[in-house]
Each structure stands twice: as C-alpha cells, then as structure tokens.
Amino acid sequence: MRNMAMTNSRNRKKGQLGLLVEDTGHALVELALTLPVLVLLLIGAAELGRLAYYSIEVSNAARAGVAYGAQNHVTASNFTGMQTAAQNDALNITLTTNTATNSCACSNAYTATSACSTTFSCSGTNRIIEYVQVDTTATVSPMFHYPGASKTYTLTGQAVMRVEQ
Secondary structure (H helix, E strand, O other): OHHHHHHHHHHHHHHHHHHHHHOOOHHHHHHHHHHHHHHHHHHHHHHHHHHHHHHHHHHHHHHHHHHHHOOOHHHHOOHHHHHHHHHHHOOOOOOOEEEEEEEEEEOOEEEEEEEOOOOOOOOOOOOEEEEEEEEEEEEEOOOOOOOOOOOOEEEEEEEEEEOOO
C-alpha cells in the first residue's frame, strides 16, 4: 500500500511537471501575436497627436496674424504685416497659404460686410466697424503611411477679429 501511495505521488508530480513543460512557450506565442497590434496602435496614437499639434499650430498662426491686424486701422490694412505675424507664430510648420483681408460693416447691419475703401460710409449715426480676417493652410505628411489612408493632410485655420476703434 505504501509503495502504491508513493507511486501515485510520483505520477502526480510528474504529471504536474509535464503540464508545466507543455505551457512554457504559450506566453511567448501570445506576445508575438499581439505585439504588432499594440505597436500599430501606439504608432497610430502618436501620429494622431502629431496631426492634432500641427492643426493647433495652424489655427494659432491665424489668430496671431489677426491679433496683429486688429490693433488699429493702420495695421488692419497692413496685409503683409498680418501674414508675417502668422508665419512667425508657426515656427514648427511651413504655411502653404497665408491670406489676410479686411472688411467693413455699418453698426446697424453687422452681417452686411463689404471691402473697406475710402468711399465706404454709413448712413445716419451709424459707425463704420472694421474686421480683419486671416486664413492659414498647411500640408502635413504623416510619418508612417497606412494602406487606404491619405499621403498628405491639409490643415486649415481661420480667425476673424474686430479692429479696435
């Protein structure tokens, strides 16, 4: 009886060791199967963050250009100065398009705007209100090209501000 108990004990240990020996490569195989998916997700998240950063840069450049133009009526007609201010703000990206415009409206009709000129006038006691607008555009290429995804992305920014009176 004692020999039988020892034999069962040995068989049980051998069986447990046998199971352990059979499981040694499973974790490595699972890692090999899931690692490419995890790396792809990590690279995709980094690429999305990079595109979001550049989008913010393009929008902030438009805002900087319009802030320069909205200082007074002289800077509102200085389109080159607004474009330079926008380009100087976008240090990490090259703007492909950078346009500045101004428009005028009467204080009784803000939605009816037209080009500002020396002949623009408002009737009665209405005042002339001047606006400046800067539009910026940049083209960004992703670091990694995914099948089915675009090879370049066009990011745009626009800012409109009322000129100080």
